[in-house]
Amino acid sequence: MILAENLVKEFSRPRRVEGRMSGLRSFFSTQKITTRAVDDISLRIDDGEIVGYLGPNGAGKSTTIKMLTGILVPTSGHIEAEGIVPWKDRRTNARTIGAVFGQRTQLWTDLPLRESFELIAKLYGLSPEDYRRSLDVFVDLLDMGPFLDTAVRSLSLGQRMRGDIVAAMLYRPPVLYLDEPTVGLDVVAKARIRDFIGEQNRSEGTTVLLTTHDISDIEQLARRVIIIDEGRILYDGGLDSLRARYAPFREIQVSAPEIPESLEIEALTLTTLVPAGEEMRATFRFDPAQIAAPAAIGRLTNALEITDLSSREPNVEDVIRRIYTDRGVEPAAAGPGSAAPGTGVPGAPGQR
């Protein structure tokens, strides 16, 4: 279990002084500018959960992960992962958690991948049998045989990322932190890494906290998301309740020879209208609590000479974009189990 309570991280830097001799004056200045990168975040992630940790650039995601992994010490607040305070008990912490930072490798770049793995196995005191067994499974699952003896610096990004994930999992830690593990990868490489993470979670019960800008990572792996902005939690709960709360509408797209711009149909809102070849294509939005989908389709077919029709739910990306642009959203009060009202079940156990 990962537990964080009232986590705060501030960074301070000297205030820059403008004008002549500014460099020298900045050097001697005692004035500081403080940035609060993480501002009172509390969360609880139960064993075996996969939780997506989302937020726009600069929201504080990496800073949170760095505190959870023990790389940074919080300004205030408390963290425990599997009962260990990361920066206090570094040795046990290192065995308890695996971490992957997609933006940079943790491997020895001059060594072949295999030798990096051997070093990690030695550092973590794995028996040769355990090491071989784990490595065989991982190499097979991630199809790493062809490049196991290649120096890390000569690997493609996708190959290197697979190497980093294996390095983090070789000693089978119960907790895995992944900071942008699919950044820059093509769709095939992304799918391989997602499948692997899902498989490890299912087979080993690994608890995973995942930051990503790729919402499809979240849709495929997580049932629960925590969304932060400006260092504070905006939402903590299930993906489904996220949709229901922030995008309680469905859309129907229709094509017809004629669709007047002034068309009014009760309980449906025309949101887009564009020419499509000889025809017009329109998107209508409706609230499923107000009108059921078949009834909405019935009204459209009565009003228009429809040649094509499709319906869709807003996807998570639409929803999250809406949250980011909707600055009216009240940040959640801090404290486990105290996300914004109606936001699902913060810290709910085992939502997989």
Ligand SMILES: Nc1ncnc2c1ncn2[C@@H]1O[C@H](COP(=O)(O)OP(=O)(O)OP(=O)(O)O)[C@@H](O)[C@H]1O
């Ligand atoms: N070492 C540091 N010194 C000073 N400020 C920092 C430091 N690390 C992060 N920050 C600031 O803290 C804030 C949060 O940064 P962080 O890297 O945690 O965001 P993020 O959500 O991971 O963003 P991104 O998606 O762009 O990676 C930003 O304003 C950033 O400039």
